[in-house]
Amino acid sequence: MSKPLFQTEIQGISQACLLRNGCDAENAQAIAGNIAKAELDGCHSHGMFRLPGYVAALKSGKANGTARPEITAGPLGSAVIQVNGCGGFAPLALQQTQAALIEHAQSIGVAVMALTNVHHFSALWADVEPLARQGCVALACTAYLPAVAPAGSQEPFFGTNPMAFAWPRKDKPPLVIDQSSAAMARGEVMIAARDGKPLPPGVGLDQDGNATTDAAEVLKGVMLPFGGHKGSSIALMIELLAAGLIGEAFSVEAKRRDNGDGGPPRGGMFFLAMDPSRFGDAAWGSHSDSFLEELAGVDGARLPGDRRYQARAKNRNQGVCVPQSLLEKITQL
């Protein structure tokens, strides 16, 4: 492990690495900011661990490190904002279009952003938290590469298909849910494989379709959806929203056209933003806050995202230790 690194240091190292490998300043800054946020929140699987993947996608020419998103349609007379990511990475595309989404949701109550032609490799909570900080209820999802078996089968077919939901609170940080449709996030399985740690049961099957707790075997085999057929249905819904609806690739299609460089495939993202002040209840904020406080008071229960916020507060002061081997790998890049 390294000595503790602070958020600005992580951002600086990541930014330098991305700049050197084909990102322009704005893309490097947006991606590095996202990586530093993930490390700060203790989400190491979406932190510097992802840099080699970003670099692979840049080096192979699959992703465009100098892309800017283009709003191609909406919002005049429509609740749908269509954005072409132009083959770039998601962080800058989202940074540059989020104002349009929020503005439109505030104007007519509900807006959907359909983002296509983009490479998403980051934590989804980081994409919805800013929307809720600006007052919107937000729901986001994205497909990926086939890694999860539909309930009852043994074949990688769905992506790990994360969904995130953010709810604005008045004097508190937003409530943020972010969960993979897999029984465990793929990034966590990758970390477990790297560290040689066993998985809990029910996470995946090996290449022969047998249950295993060996992370490396699961990465070669297939992951299972969370919650059996119900989690499987959510993975399916995400495929339909983030691919079928918006005209992008389903996870199985993304793989067929991907060059296998290890970086994120090209795909789409679905964002729903709603302005709660447009739904008829002026007291929505205090009403929901009381409810969330009651929930937080239930013995054994906890609010989603609270652990991340705790890690954020702690790591902001103390810094984050990164595996030395990872730092060396990044320096070499």
Next chain:
Amino acid sequence: MSKPLFQTEIQGISQACLLRNGCDAENAQAIAGNIAKAELDGCHSHGMFRLPGYVAALKSGKANGTARPEITAGPLGSAVIQVNGCGGFAPLALQQTQAALIEHAQSIGVAVMALTNVHHFSALWADVEPLARQGCVALACTAYLPAVAPAGSQEPFFGTNPMAFAWPRKDKPPLVIDQSSAAMARGEVMIAARDGKPLPPGVGLDQDGNATTDAAEVLKGVMLPFGGHKGSSIALMIELLAAGLIGEAFSVEAKRRDNGDGGPPRGGMFFLAMDPSRFGDAAWGSHSDSFLEELAGVDGARLPGDRRYQARAKNRNQGVCVPQSLLEKITQL
């Protein structure tokens, strides 16, 4: 078991029962239609089994059997349609407002309907399937009465909080997902308790917080969410959408104001409808159909809702057998 009853017979018996207990013709027809559809699809837990609950809510005066929904705000300059259910049951409220929701989604791509002050006691798939049959992608959810423990706790706090998702297909019936946030639908647990059948493990805890497969004990104790903390987060998201956002009661609040007559509490429903032809991909239908056919071809996988459609085809010809004791109970009502 009764002799096989056909859809029209089930509808007729249910309608007569509701008319005799305080529903007007239109409400009786809408509710009975919903009950008959549930029986036809093999969802007995949402069929005639629910009639005593409807009658209880009518007799106690909690629900208004002659209510008409009122569209109170939208859609001019807004993507949000606010509907006051006026204390009636959901089936007629939805029947009379669904055209407005579809029309608005077709007009601007996305629309949300916030339905408040309504008593929902029916299957949610029956509420979204018609939206998809008319070309919309639909997402619906509703809270209920506290029955499910947040992950890590033993206290009934969330409702069984179903969500339904429907996806239109060209020459096929829509793909429809309908799932409770509980590990098993409460209606199914009630049926198991009635029939004295054991539950699979993981469905719930008894009054002392111990795991049990005894359905009657789970009804006295607490149900668990599906998929651990991920299902728990979905139950929470549904509370926030179907109560917090639209100004209605959270499940814990619904219980506090409910008279405990056994009928459905007053609460709210959240509907999102989207017109896929407004998202920029003219080929969305064939693209998604190919994907769904590929999924259906995966060994061991099945499309959500297919079992119901199979039951529907079979039961339309053969009729449905209803427990004699239930029929007698309904006749007495």
